[in-house]
Amino acid sequence: MSEAGAGLLLVVVSRGGAAGAARLAVLWPGAEILVTERVAPLLADHGERCTPVASGALAEALGERLRSPLEQVICFASVGACVRLLAPYLVDKTRDPGVVSVDDSAHFAVAVLGGHLGGANAWAQRVARELGATPVVTTASDRRGLPAVDLLGREQGWRVVASTAALRRAAAALLHGEPVALIEEADTWRPATPPPANLYRFTKSHALDPGAYSAVLWVRDEAPSADWQARLGDRLVRYRTARRGP
Structure with a gap:
């Protein structure tokens, strides 16, 4: 996401939420604001970025936006209300945006969905810092300071190549x-x-006894040999580097 906030959607349903959304809108002028009609006048300063909708049509309007590229949703509502709005439109963790819920008084910023892949854990921290709120991140690996297997090396340009089963197994093993x-x-x-x-x-595979490890994370641009793949099965998580490209 760009620093200007392109791909960011702020969802507002209350007066308290409007105050928080107005603060974030100044920081990320590229963000769209989806707001209920009765609260929209409080965000009049943000003009064409604001889309007022009837309260009963909010979920449908949100669903329309989730069908287009959207990276992050900051929902100024309770976690329960946030989940009810989004639930009918969620697909899977690899395609859904990250979602953060901010309560009406901006006491808490809760990473609700897409903690790792969707970036919600990082956005909960970021939003909390800007609003003076407490970030709430419940992902077990984050709570324990463990690396996220699906994001390992991303800041270095790595891209993960693995099945969902392999990612879950490796994450559980670390945890x-x-x-x-x-x-x-x-x-x-x-x-x-x-x-x-x-x-x-390890720097080389020949030093590894595959039977001694619950999971193997392998930084290798080419797929391992068929023998290695057979020996490791769903214990293998591979990463391609930036040098390899897409």
Whole structure:
């Protein structure tokens, strides 16, 4: 998402929410504001970026926007109301935007959906900082300071190649303290914080005993041999580097 806020949607249903949305709208002038008609006058200063809708039509209007490219939704409503609005239009975690719920008094910014892939965990922190709220992130790996397997190396240009089952297995292994191998063959991971003690790092695959690890994270542009794939099965998560390209 650009710094201007393109791809960001602010959803407002109350007077308190309008105050918070107005503050964020100044920071991200590219964001659209979807607001109920009775609250819309409070956001008149934001003119053409505001789309007033009847309260009963809010869910439908939100659904229309979710059918087009949208990266993040900041919903100024309770978590329950936010979920009820979005639920009919959600597809899966790889395609849904990140969603953050901000309560009417802006006490909390809660990452509701798309914590990792959708960026909601980071946006909850960001929104909380701007509004003076408390960020609420419930993703287990984030709470424990563990790396997100599906985002590993993204800041270095890595792209993950793995099945959903493999990603879940690797994430669970890290979370539960099981041994996980990281083979840094095509690039070296440079984390911002120390990696967990149960992540064992190798530069070459020949040094690895695959039977000793619950998951293997492999930084390699080409797919491993058929033999390696057969031995690892859904324990394998591969990352392609920026040097490889799309």
